[in-house]
Amino acid sequence: MTVDHRGTRDDANAQVTSSPPISELPEPRPMRADAMRNHEKILRAAEEIFALDGVMVPIDVVAERAGVGIGTLYRHFPTKEALYDEIVSTRLRALIDTAHACEKEPNAAEGMCTFLHTFARQASEKQDLFDALGQAGIDIKARFSDMLNELTTSMDTMRQRSVDEGAIRDDVETKDILNLVMGSCHAAGYDGKSGASLERLVDIVLAGIKTPD
Amino acid sequence: MTVDHRGTRDDANAQVTSSPPISELPEPRPMRADAMRNHEKILRAAEEIFALDGVMVPIDVVAERAGVGIGTLYRHFPTKEALYDEIVSTRLRALIDTAHACEKEPNAAEGMCTFLHTFARQASEKQDLFDALGQAGIDIKARFSDMLNELTTSMDTMRQRSVDEGAIRDDVETKDILNLVMGSCHAAGYDGKSGASLERLVDIVLAGIKTPD
DNA sequence: CTCAAATCGGAACTACGGTTCCGGATACAA
DNA sequence: TTGTATCCGGAACCGTAGTTCCGATTTGAG
Numbered sequence: 248m249t250v251d252h253r254g255t256r257d258d259a260n261a262q263v264t265s266s267p268p269i270s271e272l273p274e275p276r277p278m279r280a281d282a283m284r285n286h287e288k289i290l291r292a293a294e295e296i297f298a299l300d301g302v303m304v305p306i307d308v309v310a311e312r313a314g315v316g317i318g319t320l321y322r323h324f325p326t327k328e329a330l331y332d333e334i335v336s337t338r339l340r341a342l343i344d345t346a347h348a349c350e351k352e353p354n355a356a357e358g359m360c361t362f363l364h365t366f367a368r369q370a371s372e373k374q375d376l377f378d379a380l381g382q383a384g385i386d387i388k389a390r391f392s393d394m395l396n397e398l399t400t401s402m403d404t405m406r407q408r409s410v411d412e413g414a415i416r417d418d419v420e421t422k423d424i425l426n427l428v429m430g431s432c433h434a435a436g437y438d439g440k441s442g443a444s445l446e447r448l449v450d451i452v453l454a455g456i457k458t459p460d
Numbered sequence: 461m462t463v464d465h466r467g468t469r470d471d472a473n474a475q476v477t478s479s480p481p482i483s484e485l486p487e488p489r490p491m492r493a494d495a496m497r498n499h500e501k502i503l504r505a506a507e508e509i510f511a512l513d514g515v516m517v518p519i520d521v522v523a524e525r526a527g528v529g530i531g532t533l534y535r536h537f538p539t540k541e542a543l544y545d546e547i548v549s550t551r552l553r554a555l556i557d558t559a560h561a562c563e564k565e566p567n568a569a570e571g572m573c574t575f576l577h578t579f580a581r582q583a584s585e586k587q588d589l590f591d592a593l594g595q596a597g598i599d600i601k602a603r604f605s606d607m608l609n610e611l612t613t614s615m616d617t618m619r620q621r622s623v624d625e626g627a628i629r630d631d632v633e634t635k636d637i638l639n640l641v642m643g644s645c646h647a648a649g650y651d652g653k654s655g656a657s658l659e660r661l662v663d664i665v666l667a668g669i670k671t672p673d
Numbered sequence: 674c675t676c677a678a679a680t681c682g683g684a685a686c687t688a689c690g691g692t693t694c695c696g697g698a699t700a701c702a703a
Numbered sequence: 704t705t706g707t708a709t710c711c712g713g714a715a716c717c718g719t720a721g722t723t724c725c726g727a728t729t730t731g732a733g
Contacts, residue, residue, distance in 0.1 A: 279700055279709060305690055316712035318694085327691065381646060423647050423661055430643015431636075433594060448636055455668025492679060492730055518720055529682030531724085540721065 286323050288313040290333065297334050301374035302387070306330075332390065335379045339394045342369060342376075346401035356414035359405045360453055363428055367449045371432040381429045399425070415456045427452045499536050501526040503546065510547050510588035515600070519543075545603065548592045552607045555582060555589075559614035569627035572618045573666055576641055580662045584645040594642045612638070628669045640665045 278286075292313035296304055306327045310320045324330040345365050352358030370377045379391060388395065403421045410417045431448035491499075505526035509517055519540045523533040537543040558578050565571030583590045592600060601608065616634040623630045644661035 276709090281700070282710060285711085306692090307690085310712095317692085318712050319710075321692065322710070325692095418660060419664065420657075423644075423657070423664070426647030427640065427643045427661065427664065429646065430640045433639050433642065444633075444636070447631060448640065451632065451636070451640065451665070451668035453668070454672065455664035455666075459667065489679090494730070495680060498681085519722090520720085523682095530722085531682050532680075534722065535680070538722095 282323075285313070285315050285319055289315060289320055289323055289330070293330050293334055297331065297375035298373045302331060302378040328390070331375065335375055336391065336394060338369065338373055338376045339379070339391060339398065342366065343394060343398050343401065346398055346405075350401055350404055355405055355408035355412050356457075359402075359409050359415075362402070362405065363424070363453065364446065364449055367428050367432055367445055370429065371445055377429070377432055381426070381433075413458060416458050419456050424452070424456060427455070495536075498526070498528050498532055502528060502533055502536055502543070506543050506547055510544065511586045514587035515544060515591045541603070544588065548588055549604065549607060551582065551586055551589045552592070552604060552611065555579065556607060556611050556614065559611055559618075563614055563617055568618055568621035568625050569670075572615075572622050572628075575615070575618065576637070576666065577659065577662055580641050580645055580658055583642065584658055590642070590645055594639070594646075626671055629671050632669050637665070637669060640668070 289309070293309050296309050296312055300308075306320065307317050309330070310317045313320070320330070324333070342365075346362055349358040349362035349365075352361065370380055379387060399421050402425065406415070406419075406421050406424065409415045428449060431445060431452060502522070506522050509522050509525055513521075519533065520530050522543070523530045526533070533543070537546070555578075559575055562571040562575035562578075565574065583593055592604060612634050615638065619628070619632075619634050619637065622628045641662060644658060644665060647657075647661055
């Protein structure tokens with residue numbers, strides 16, 4: 248916790264050696280071929296492992312899976328969290344895009360339905376996403392607060408429009424819906440076969456929030 | 461993980477010194493007054509702290525709160541998990557009793573409703589209970605598997621009877637309901653004020669599982 | 674009051690996960 | 704081919720949390 252997260256490492260700066268105020272772009276050199284290859288390998292390994300085991304996996308497991316040493320991993324990502332950020336924010340971004348797409352659906356309630364199903368599937372397939380969204384406490388959420396805001400804002404648009412349509416009740420908050428769906432993911436997750444049952448659970452939530460009678 | 465959990469300590473055995481087969485109760489001596497007092501203090505402190513902060517609190521925090529040293533704590537409970545067990549199983553027991561009581565309700569669906577509300581309130585007030593029920597993975601659940609079984613069995617009776625009454629849909633599993641309600645607790649928990657909103661969330665779940673139309 | 678048994682307290686040990694450091698290997702420009 | 708800037712690997716280091724150990728203290732029977 249409370250990590251600095253700034254250039255203690257040679258990330259991609261430290262170019263200018265003398266004459267400070269020259270504002271030319273000093274072409275930071277492309278990165279060696281093997282380094283680039285390793286960067287990719289690490290990213291891919293992290294993606295798989297985080298998806299399967301969540302945030303809690305020891306960092307060296309990722310390194311091993313990628314087939315590189317720990318030192319190498321840390322050369323490319325200054326912190327475990329930095330690596331984690333990379334993966335999760337990509338996934339969050341995709342989710343946000345989906346949300347924006349669903350917003351455009353003429354029938355708001357239908358858009359919401361579509362989105363929640365996608366959301367649930369994503370969260371239950373990618374353990375790391377699930378962790379970021381629910382489990383792990385304040386600190387990890389704070390890290391993605393901007394994206395999280397964008398997501399809930401988008402969801403809230405859908406929700407409000409659905410309420411206006413008279414499709415869902417007006418006394419449910421967006422965050423509630425989100426957490427209810429997370430509950431579904433949790434339930435489905437422990438079964439192993441997260442297939443059909445997840446769909447069913449999300450439908451239950453949808454049934455629960457729709458306008459009575 | 462994988463703790464022995466058996467008498468590496470002087471818990472309350474080690475009585476017979478010679479002549480093994482004498483089956484008299486060798487009165488293990490009542491425990492000194494101060495020891496008994498400390499035992500109580502530890503239990504009370506653990507109850508409060510676990511309720512507030514969950515399973516993750518360092519053990520020495522509990523000791524400090526109880527006003528005893530770590531050594532003393534370990535004299536009374538051979539393991540952090542042992543202490544944790546004590547607290548959680550008490551709470552689980554109470555929950556099970558409630559479940560059995562609700563089972564007796566003539567109107568099954570109503571009983572279920574009552575139970576779920578109690579359940580939700582308990583889980584959101586006692587962080588440790590919440591942890592044991594949901595969060596923390598396999599290992600911690602295994603520890604309470606017997607009680608958990610008793611609980612879900614009782615719930616399943618209610619559920620089945622409600623289905624027979626035609627009150628709730630027949631394609632929802634008990635565990636699903638449980639996890640949905642846990643989702644509600646999670647949602648309510650982060651607000652701080654877990655009061656009214658929790659009630660509402662549980663009602664949403666109930667609305668979701670009731671027979672359509 | 675006296676003393677041994679029981680108990681206390683916390684320093685020290687262990688295990689584990691994140692991070693740093695640096696000698697050795699490698700890529701690639703000249 | 705050669706030289707060096709860059710990169711690699713993993714041993715070592717640090718902080719955290721659980722647990723053990725043992726000298727100091729306290730209880731309570733005689």
